[in-house]
Amino acid sequence: MSHANAALTPRARLRLAQLVVERRWTYAAAAKMFMVAPRTAKKWADRYRAEGPAGMRDRSSRPRTSPTQTSPDLVRQIVRLRWRHRLGPVQIAGRLAMPASTVHAVLVRCRINRLSHIDRATGEPIRRYEHPHPGSLIHVDATKFGNIPDGGGHRYVGRQQGERNKRATTGLPKGADYKPRTGKAFAHTVIDDHSRLAYVEICTDEKADTAVGVLQRAVAWFTEHGVTVERVLSDNGSCYRSFAWRDACADLNIKHKRTRPYRPQTNGKIERFHRTLGEGWAYARFYNSEAERRAALPGWLHFYNHHRAHSAIGDQPPISRLTNVPGHHT
Structure with a gap:
């Protein structure tokens, strides 16, 4: 054109x-x-x-030679300072005695002009990926939320009233200090890598049998939506290293992959979803009890999957990337 x-x-x-x-x-x-x-x-x-x-036909307007282009050796020095020391164009220009505009042009050309594109731990450019079709890879993980006592938790009613609500809530276990404990809600989450379609269950623990049950029900749920799961990616939690998990993946004909130790970035899509889950559901508003919060989860999940615009997939909801959903074309 x-x-x-x-x-x-x-x-x-x-x-x-x-x-x-x-x-x-x-x-x-x-x-x-x-x-x-x-x-x-x-x-x-x-x-x-x-x-x-x-x-x-149109031809490239790029010149055959660029005599004034920054030399490869100088480019390597600029990139090294950016990666190892996270310096900006002005600081790099001061060290190398060259114009800051030239440094910025090199950083843009190398796609490291923004520090958000560089991993803090390694200094390497962040490599983003997306599998080609729904079901090619799903991410699994579990996150914890503190249960809410009757009358509301401390995030909305304050520490003192929150403690009074704990004491007034019947059936709560007590710790070594004889104070009531609300306990934790374990949210087992499953995300499809391509579409970002999400499945969530609230459980009482994160043991192997619980994780296996969530996986089996999640695969069945994805199947109902026309998605055949091929691979699953998890961290190195004990439930995902168990024989029960290995056998369940084999029975479901799913290949299991684990992230490198201490590299949660590899499972970053589900880590980001946990933040969205907390902001959009768990702590989004005042809940009078834990039962009320859990009752709100299915509605929020429907909103997330069917209506919430997702910036990573062109500001469309996750369900828009599924073209063979039952009843979609009737």
């Missing part, structure tokens, strides 16, 4: 060249008809003689 400032399209260039070469028009006459300079008419006529219609 021609650029915005092109005077002629490939079709118009061909017509101009044919008038000159085949009908013997002069360069000036053909140029006048197409409102371009005679030199332009000569250029397209010469290309037509040499290459035929194929010569009318």
